[in-house]
Amino acid sequence: MTVPKSILMPLSSSGQEKERMLGALSVAAYFSAHLEVLHATLNPRRFIPDEVVARRMPQSLLQELEALASKYSVTESSELQQLFQSLCDQNHAPLTEQLIHDAPTACWQEIVGLRSELVGERGKVHDLIIVPQPKSGTPTSTFEAAIMRSGKPVLLMPRTLTTFCADRVLIAWNGSTESARAVASALPVLKAAKQIVVGCSNRSSAREPGIDKLIQYLARHGVEAIGKHFDSHRLAAGESLLQLSDSIGSDLIVMGAYTHRRVHEQIFGGVTRHMVGHATIPIWMMH
Known part of the structure; x- marks a missing residue:
């Protein structure tokens, strides 16, 4: 029943990134809360069965795949993070972990792991989880993990909605x-x-x-x-x-x-x- 002061939003490069960031910042401003944007990336090794890695795939090829994936991930993350920082500046939401009373704040978390698992776990230590409406129109694993595992309320946001109002x-x-x-x-x-x-x-x-x-x-x-x-x-x-x-x-x-x-x-x-x-x-x- 307390006012949400810690908000989690998972972010992927699935389109409407700017709109989704603005929408989340609007929610943070509404509650004068701290917004944590979680950008999760996966190691390509996760998609390759262990027996293939152990017996068939040359280590040189595996290392090359990991290097390419890492390079792409770093570039994508850097671009998204720069955009988020710009939007935070425009919306007067300082990028900081420090508590500022009666004002929104934000931070960017770059983590390697499966997004749905991370949201289910990290959501437990937040007051509210913002999840975008899926493009497919069907519940995603991230949405279901947030709903079923976090124990916290989930705010399902239309992907292009940039302002939050609850009059x-x-x-x-x-x-x-x-x-x-x-x-x-x-x-x-x-x-x-x-x-x-x-x-x-x-x-x-x-x-x-x-x-x-x-x-x-x-x-x-x-x-x-x-x-x-x-x-x-x-x-x-x-x-x-x-x-x-x-x-x-x-x-x-x-x-x-x-x-x-x-x-x-x-x-x-x-x-x-x-x-x-x-x-x-x-x-x-x-x-």
Whole structure:
């Protein structure tokens, strides 16, 4: 329930790097938080089976591959880091590890390793993880590691969104444990919002605790909210939720992630997968 003060964002060279950096810096400015950008690279040896390395591949060729990969990685990292430093300067976010009260700060971390594993581990010592919406429209291993392993909320950001605003917030409520965790973690955002709508599908309206109890809980935290039920009988719940979000002009959606069993999500889709593929605004998620 504390205001996020330590934010982690994994960064890869998969396009829209500048926009993604600006979006993350905007989130850091919103919370006056420290932003750590994690740029992870892989050693090519990781992709070569051990038995191939041991028996078939000449060491000279392996060393040449590693040297080429290292040269490319250093060049790419240097260019991205320079761009990040420039954007930090423009947005008054000093590059420092030191704490500056009531002001955003940032740092760049260059690490060799698998991005998803690093995010799952390092996310545990941050308050919030920013993950870009995947190009493929399906959850990535980095997104799933952040959601399932970090124990912290994840902010799914559209790749081209450069500013963060949370004046109008939609809470997607179905009475699940995951939804409850998402709401609790988002309380600092909810307290600062100008309008909050709690949305619940007709399919979930009978589940307890219902909308009224959530609204009462929020009121005890000084947060005023109104409830809206939406019909998801004709459309998928995710599609209906996005329609409600559009109709009220929300800037942010707060919701639980993977509230059904993973097998059910993979076979039948699910709200989480739909939001990852189709949302056009940031989604605050927690498992």
